[in-house]
Amino acid sequence: MLKFLLSDNESLAKYMHGKFASFEDVKRRMLLKSRAQNPAIPDHLYRLDQQEAFLGIESLSEILTKGFERIAFTHLELNANRVYVKPEQQNHWQEIITFIPPLLLQCAFLHKYMYTNYSNCKTDESERHKYFKDYILPNTRYTAIPHARIPQLEHYVKEQNGLHDLHMHLNGALETDQVWQDYLFNPLGIYKDLKKGFMIPKVKEQMEQESHLLEPLNYVTLLKSAQKLRDYFFYYLYPHNNHKYDNYDKKSLLREFISNDSDISGSYKHPFLSLITDADDYFCLMSVEGLMYILMLDEISKTKNEFLANLFHFYLLILGLTNRLLVQQTHQNGFEQFQKHTLNGLRENSENIFLRRYYQMHGNDLSYIRFLEGRFSPKDSQKTMITFLRSIFKGWDKMIQDISLDYNNELESVRMKPQLRLIAHFIKKADNKPNDFIRHKVLRYDIFQRAKVLALLIKNHPDYCKKIVAIDAAASEFDAPPEVFAPVFRKMRRAGIKHFTYHAGEDFYHILSGIRAIYEAIVFCDLQKGDRIGHATASGLSPMQWKNNIGCKLLVKQGDYLDDLIFTYHLIIKRKIESLNSILPFIINKVSELSFLIYNKHFPVAILEKAWLMRQCCPVHALESDRENLILNNIYDEEEWCFIINNGFVNSRNELKNDKAYKLLKTYHNLNNRSGFDKIISIDPFDILKAEDVELLQLELLHEMTKREIVIETLPTSNVRIGFHKNYSTYHLLNWVKWQEEGKSIPPIVVGSDDTGIFATNIYNEYANIYCMLLYTHNMPHSKVMKIIKRLDEDSRIYKFE
Structure with missing residues (x-):
């Protein structure tokens, strides 16, 4: 009280x-x-x-x-x-300091x-x-944020010269x-x-x-x-x-x-x-x-x-x-x-200078960080971008210079200086000025321009190649789906960026939508070995826990629910989930019903599936029939013009006019059909798939991520606050640990602090929260907890972006 x-x-x-x-x-x-x-x-x-x-x-x-x-x-x-x-109070302390600084x-x-x-x-x-x-x-x-005194963790951090924070936003930090x-x-x-x-x-x-x-x-x-x-x-x-x-x-x-x-x-x-x-x-x-x-x-x-x-x-x-x-x-x-x-x-005025942020997240003994991936939003001009990047590194270099003076000669040889790398994250924004023929057209043009500036910066200033190591898409998943960012991710890969991550499955209406968002981010954005998904909460959250939070009835957009069911059909067929074959007829019937309500026409589920997969194509290129008109547009890209063919959706652009899935893609983008797509309906969240069926989909997705070697970024305090958790006792990392012990395929998992100011945390405390949750809430022995901690940090060392 x-x-x-x-x-x-x-x-x-x-x-x-x-x-x-x-x-x-x-x-x-x-x-x-x-x-x-x-x-x-x-x-x-x-x-x-x-x-x-x-x-x-x-x-x-x-x-x-x-x-x-x-x-x-x-x-x-x-x-x-x-x-x-006190270690036994660490998780509760993390809640207390939201009330009292x-x-x-x-x-x-x-x-x-x-x-x-x-x-x-x-x-x-x-x-x-x-x-x-x-x-x-x-x-x-x-x-002013103390940490728990955990001898095993303290010894490990000292031995490793700090921890890896692989998901931290530079804004919202103080x-x-x-x-x-x-x-x-x-x-x-x-x-x-x-x-x-x-x-x-x-x-x-x-x-x-x-x-x-x-x-x-x-x-x-x-x-x-x-x-x-x-x-x-x-x-x-x-x-x-x-x-x-x-x-x-x-x-x-x-x-x-x-x-x-x-x-x-x-x-x-x-x-x-x-x-x-x-x-x-x-x-x-x-x-x-x-x-x-x-x-x-x-x-x-x-x-x-x-x-x-x-x-x-x-x-x-x-x-x-x-x-x-x-x-x-x-x-x-x-x-x-x-x-x-x-x-x-x-926080804008306070965060004009980066130095205080770095000191804060490195801790009072300047020992928390070994490797930091700081995320920033790319600017829309090269001049603004360079000025901004210089201020980021000016603060970091000053901190390194200051702490180097504190190292004595004996320590200098064994104590590693922390390293900073940057990840440019494009911001998801709502489609507030809808175009008649292309969803999220304003956002697509905006991020393309920023991507172009970033690509030119990397080309003209090679020193930034070693500093800007990856691309991300962040902010609200309710505002824009992965399909919007897929062309820009491909463009940046062609520009020489080697690493990619994507915020997905963090928050959602239906847990199926969260699972689908993770899958779309991987497939549409062509994530490859060593790339990562930020949060991925939907792949670990207990479906029953989610249901207990949202109740027996759920309001959703009927177009989103249609997409969830199309995705479910796709995953069952692709992954050959035989135990879910019995629900396929129910999925197909519901898909047929919803597609008619939205598009005023019945479509075979295979056509709906293909049209859904075609969304990864850039609609500015895919829906334009005249190449010359497009070349006059500053968003033209030869690779994107050929993408729809090169990825096997059709054999030639001449086939597009007769392709049913392509016609449905145009219908999906057309403004006249979006009111039906966005109509709100009430559903039983487990009307077709039960909780145990959703868990099977989670495991299949995780298996797919393991096979592709796509890494999960887990962010303890952020996930507890944003996810469907009341406190750390239900933090879904435990499910991933449990499933792995049961022999299920779980991809590598790395740890980050997300927004250190907004969540009143730092990377040391995030590991401490994991440690204390496993030890005091779930009664794991110290040795087992430390094994998990070491595995998380080892994955972070292996899969950090350099």
Whole structure:
């Protein structure tokens, strides 16, 4: 229940209206927040939970001191001067820090555990500097996210000189406690970003979902309030004469803090920085914030000053609101919730410089990463692309230079410097301006232009050949299918790119659609040995678990469901799945029914199957009969003109006009038929294929991937938040492990962190989450867990893109 302390919008609104939140207010709201997570549980059980949570807590000051301490001491432990997550709590800790940023919890822990040994820290400068240097800085220098102390994993990481992170997006990387410093330093920048974000419907939806307070000006006023509160905390702890706060009473002070008469463009400096240094040390601001937390918690703990507790509570609620905009919460399930974080642009100003991101993901000891594949979106001009790439590598080179200075001569010979490679990911976008004859025409032209720029860059600047090692397609699968990207993937392979990966099967309406997306990405985009699929959740998720999440009825587009059944028919026939032959007549009947509803004509299933497979052809080329007209088009490509013939769909272009599948392909693309395709229908998700049948399809797909040596990129925290999981206990990696032990064909699996800021993680913690899930939830012995960990990292070493 206490984890909701920073999710209390009602108390935040009260402060904004010049009123104080009481202990009873907060206690009541924690019960209601907890109850909202599962309203099926009766109140009398929640009241027992409330009694347990608030045992020994009788005031707001005790909520902030004892409350945060309880959470911290439940999850954290100390070894020497370093804070670690208790291994048995690692998976739960990953959820807790979606509610409360980890810096605050670390400081609540350090205050209670260590502050007694530095009793004069507040007033004695030398003692304060020593405490800061010995305890705060080592735990918060680059990241505030601690990791579990797992001797076997720590030894392995040290022995291997770090881990391989093979799926990490360079945007969405900075953690909340870093970004928070930037917000208070420059409220004007976030105001502009928030105004821009409000123009995007999904972003506005996110804002209204998380708080009714989030009009851009209201939020910036809150940031200015946080600035003033910081200043007051410093004044209170270190009073000086003739300060403007000297003559304020409590109500006047609160009114001063919430007034919006301040200039949001003015410069601002963290007042507590002066306790540590006279310099504007940008890189230690997160640690300075931690010092402020500890000093405030100590003061409130000693004095029981309820007024000061109220103001600190107000400050932390503003931080909590910010955190919900930056980190995907446990209640924000699914890809669209994740996408709102990527669209809101609230990290843009903070992520202009790459160096902080690299330090953060490499850990406070600069030991997490051995090999990083960073993903970026290619630009639409060569000049913009070069400028962007230079900034990426400038930050990386600076980090390598800095950490090389820290290596002594003995370590230099054995400690490998981390390596960075880049993957250009094309962005899936919705078809908001539909063309009459070609689906996703605007997007196809856009990614073709970006691919052309990227190909020219690689040709004209050979040094980038070694740095940009692969191509990807990312973002929402609901917006664009693999067929849109297939021509561009082929173009980039011809341009000399050797490696390819594709986000597929991450989120879906029907689990069959997720399985189909993985298959289409492999076949349509011609993925080859050593290429990879990002996420591939649909190939491992338990079908029954999925059904239990979505219920007995499912709304789908009837065209998508038709495609799912055509794909199922295709896989059963191609893979000769004899145990599913008995359902083929039911599939064929349903396919016939749906195709008539969509196209107003019955088609044999073989024609529908061929037309579906023909979607991998570029429609700009395949549907154009006049080559000369096409040559005038800047998207013309000779290989794509010949693709439909060279891949055996027809023997010559003259045959196209009489080919039934080709005619159906044109019908599929024609705008007049899309309303039937997009019509929403309600189905029983297991009306034809039962859960065990879907599992057979999963295994056949995995066998096909194994045969082709297509690798899976699994991303633990991302998959738990976006996939159909409540927590790590059902994380589908376990199914892949179990099936492999049963002798099933499972392809190689590698690990990534995805978006380290949005998911509040890093590659070390992703391995720790896997380790602790297997050990503590599924009771595997240490030796077996380490064998799995080593296999994952070994696959990452083998299948990294170089």
